[in-house]
Amino acid sequence: MTQIKDLEYKVQELLNLLEAFKQLNSNIEIDEVFQNILLQMVQVIGAEAGTLWVVNSDKQNVEAVAAYGPTSSAILNIKLAKKEGIVGKVIETGQAELIENVAEHADWANRVDVSSGFVTKSMITVPLKVKGTVLGALQLLNKKTVAFFSEQDITLALALASQSALALHNSQMYDELYRxxxxxxxxxxxxxxxxxxxxxxxxxxxxxxxxxxxxxxxxxxxxxxxxxxxxxxxxxxxxxxxxxxxxxxxxxxxxxxxxxxxxxxxxxxxxxxxxxxxxxxxxxxxxxxxxxxxxxxxxxxxxxxxxxxxxxxxxxxxxxxxxxxxxxxxxxxxxxxxxxxxxxxxxxxxxxxxxxxxxxxxxxxxxxxxxxxxxxxxxxxxxxxx
Ligand SMILES: [Fe+2]
Missing domain, CATH: 1.10.3210.10 (Hypothetical protein af1432)
Known part of the structure; x- marks a missing residue:
């Protein structure tokens, strides 16, 4: 019975998510849309925090365009260098990363935690990819209820990330045309x-x-x-x-x-x-x-x-x-x-x-x-x- 309730809950959350995606067609205030998508993703996958990173138009930096969690406002001011940390690695390789113990990982750039005051334990980072080009990365931090994220979490995050990537691509094209x-x-x-x-x-x-x-x-x-x-x-x-x-x-x-x-x-x-x-x-x-x-x-x-x-x-x-x-x-x-x-x-x-x-x-x-x-x-x- 509890499992059915859980499932019903997940379906409802996914419906909410779908609703957020629908906004993409009517709303060009993309940052707001991303914030909404991120919030839904964090809830569906069950993470303490999440950040959506986007490669800048000059391709030299990666910027947090949406953040959810206790230190989100500090994270929104952070810019990463192109290949910095796990986000940089995911953007470079286009491959998702699941890390159980972040502190022990060689690619971990802890300056985001240092600047924001957040303590990252586990994380998944998936690329935002459109037609083979990586436009950014979605990062979910600290799995709630259990210690680590699972492969299923990655699969779900990848599916949702591909929708966000499409929205981002459309928005960037729109900006370019508008300019x-x-x-x-x-x-x-x-x-x-x-x-x-x-x-x-x-x-x-x-x-x-x-x-x-x-x-x-x-x-x-x-x-x-x-x-x-x-x-x-x-x-x-x-x-x-x-x-x-x-x-x-x-x-x-x-x-x-x-x-x-x-x-x-x-x-x-x-x-x-x-x-x-x-x-x-x-x-x-x-x-x-x-x-x-x-x-x-x-x-x-x-x-x-x-x-x-x-x-x-x-x-x-x-x-x-x-x-x-x-x-x-x-x-x-x-x-x-x-x-x-x-x-x-x-x-x-x-x-x-x-x-x-x-x-x-x-x-x-x-x-x-x-x-x-x-x-x-x-x-x-x-x-x-x-
Ligand atoms: Fe006139």
């Missing part, structure tokens, strides 16, 4: 800005200001990534505006001005034809609506107040500020302080008050020396959340 996608967007923005020497760097600056505002307003990482892309691409429609109109320093005729205004519609149209569509929803809205103004005097749709998409309101403020403070052939541009005063003057009339307040607070914090603010608030956050 390519992002570099393409940045290149596109640079090409666009290069058409007019007076707008050089405009898209990058607007994206940077927008990110600062987002951070100040407490926007979550994923949303800021979307905002950054949208801001980089906000003026992409200018590709469709003839050079002689785009570069005309001043004195635009009514028709020429109407032509320039078309860049919002052209931009949204260009982005609507790009793939993946789901990645560009905010960029499309922002390209179309970044010239809309709170009082309905903007273009192209004369949206008012909250009808204007949130990202477009943020980019609208960043864009207006950069336009005011950048030198043109016909003017040297306002100082950052005057730019801030102008935003405040139009607060709640043209621009969202919360956004203006957040941006002006940033400008005041750095005493209008934008480079100074930049040093402590670079774009590193953005890349960290990819």
């Amino acid at each position: 390519m996608f992002l570099s393409m967007i940045r290149t596109l923005a640079k090409v666009l800005d290069a058409r007019d020497p007076y707008t050089a760097g405009h898209s990058e600056r607007v994206a940077k200001y927008s990110l600062w505002i987002a951070k100040k307003l407490g926007m979550a990482g994923g949303a800021s990534d979307e905002l950054y892309k949208a801001a980089l691409l906000h003026d992409i429609g200018k590709i469709g505006i003839p050079d002689d109109i785009l570069r005309k320093p001043s004195g635009l005729t009514k028709i020429e001005y109407e032509t320039i205004k078309q860049h919002t519609i052209i931009g949204a149209d260009i982005l609507s034809n790009m793939e993946p569509k789901s990645a560009l929803v905010h960029a499309i809205q922002t390209a179309r609506s970044h010239h809309e103004r709170l009082d309905g005097t903007g273009y192209p749709d004369q949206l008012k107040g909250e009808e204007i998409p949130w990202f477009a309101r943020i980019v609208g403020v960043a864009d207006a500020f950069d336009a005011m403070t950048t030198a043109r052939s016909y003017s040297k541009g306002m100082s950052f302080k005057d730019g801030a005063a102008e935003l405040l003057r139009c607060r709640n009339i043209l621009f969202d008050a919360n956004i203006v307040d957040a941006f002006v607070a940033i400008l005041e914090e750095c005493s209008y020396q934008v480079d100074k603010y930049e040093a402590g608030n670079g774009e590193s956050n953005f890349y960290g959340s990819v």
Whole structure:
């Protein structure tokens, strides 16, 4: 009877595990998924602790991406050299290791225990392998209830590790593609800005200001990534505006001005034809609506107040500020302080008050020396959340 109960318990645990794997398709926050998988594995196999090690993209180090156990937070900060310890050996050979008495093992690198304070007695370490390539290793420490891990534990761990390896492989491919996608967007923005020497760097600056505002307003990482892309691409429609109109320093005729205004519609149209569509929803809205103004005097749709998409309101403020403070052939541009005063003057009339307040607070914090603010608030956050 007890055996049947045990079996029922194991089946339930395996079902939980399967549930964790299902998340892989819908959740790209891979660290969280790994943590969940590791927790289930530790419970199913009955270990005191476990660590999931992944080979870094530079292939020189192995890093703990998930850890479970009494000293897990200390372990997460540890990096191993490529061939260090039993993890290094398993990654190099691609063969699982079962060790009954860790302290007596020649390959044991005890510095992980020394740094974390954990005492390892027995362990199994299995490789995370996809198509013959070892991407990392899964390590389970100190078998509960009995002294040692068994061969069956290895078999089960290997089966589960192959699922984790696939998830890791997919996530790494996703990251690589995303980075390519992002570099393409940045290149596109640079090409666009290069058409007019007076707008050089405009898209990058607007994206940077927008990110600062987002951070100040407490926007979550994923949303800021979307905002950054949208801001980089906000003026992409200018590709469709003839050079002689785009570069005309001043004195635009009514028709020429109407032509320039078309860049919002052209931009949204260009982005609507790009793939993946789901990645560009905010960029499309922002390209179309970044010239809309709170009082309905903007273009192209004369949206008012909250009808204007949130990202477009943020980019609208960043864009207006950069336009005011950048030198043109016909003017040297306002100082950052005057730019801030102008935003405040139009607060709640043209621009969202919360956004203006957040941006002006940033400008005041750095005493209008934008480079100074930049040093402590670079774009590193953005890349960290990819
Ligand atoms: Fe624009």
